[in-house]
Amino acid sequence: MILNHLWGLFTRPDQEWEAIRQEPNTVQRHFLTHTPFLAALPALAAYWGVTRVGWSFGERGIIEALTPASALQLCVMFYLATLAGVFILGKFIDFLSITYQDEDHTPRGVALATYTSIPLFLAGISAAYPNLWFMMFAAFAGLTYAVYLLYEGTPILMKIPEGRGFMFASSIVTIGLVMFVSLMAITVIFWSVGVGPEYTTLN
Template structure:
């Protein structure tokens, strides 16, 4: 599992080829991948928001209470896994349209492996600096999108042109899920998951 993580960062094309050659049982084993890697950003942001805090300009550092941060980070962890499962399901669901053979497990693994930079770069949460975290976040998102566009044609064994259209459709689904998350966050705030700050 670790070889996939680092392989996707340093030699993504050959790593996707390795993934495409995995057996069905190996794909099912990789279903624990998002459950493990999603811990990194959740723990990082819990620590960063409760122990370090963040500042706007030259103001004092703002921190969350431990209870509030724990609730938000547990929801954050579960949201990461559920979103990847949803994107993976849609990858599987759309595979017939683009002439690819897929399973739900294969779709989830493609989505999870493509999200590797987001998991790893989520470690910036240990020390929240707004401008730096945004910059690193943009790099992580760009790398994840690149991995998706590179990986789908290879793992699904379809031509690059069709893979480009497939990946674009997946990105559209991901954008819709992002909008739903924003709405869901507002609703959850009303139900008690709003951040609570220390004095």
């Protein structure tokens, strides 16, 4: 069932992580039934927000936005980068798991990366109303719960002691931060070669 773990991760995360562990561990079951749909939410919200709502600067009352073509290009790139980021993070988790797991080395990294990303995808809906403080609050809430899911789910899903699970989860957070910084650097490179935003004014 598509998105069958969404509600459980917010209402009973421990039991849901255990249920995820008991399921067949395939990319089809976990990644493809969740990430493509959830990653589309912030991309679609951002397209609406930056083309239809826009944002104003100063006291002039002028509302600026992106042109539809520019917004579409950037949102599609963001969507594809999100899919790749979750999958690559999952593979990094599998690589690191060899250090922390004693017996069971089943590669569950993609599942862990997929489900811990859900709060971030939902928080991304805030991009439909591109107000800085509103988006910062939503991002903080989503990131907080994503980190909670990571620390709570790592020892359960990967079947390792809680002490090792804490260190493992901390390593995953570090990798996630490195990937985020790398994405920002790649974005700057793309902008420098002309793949950047084009602005317009809303009436």
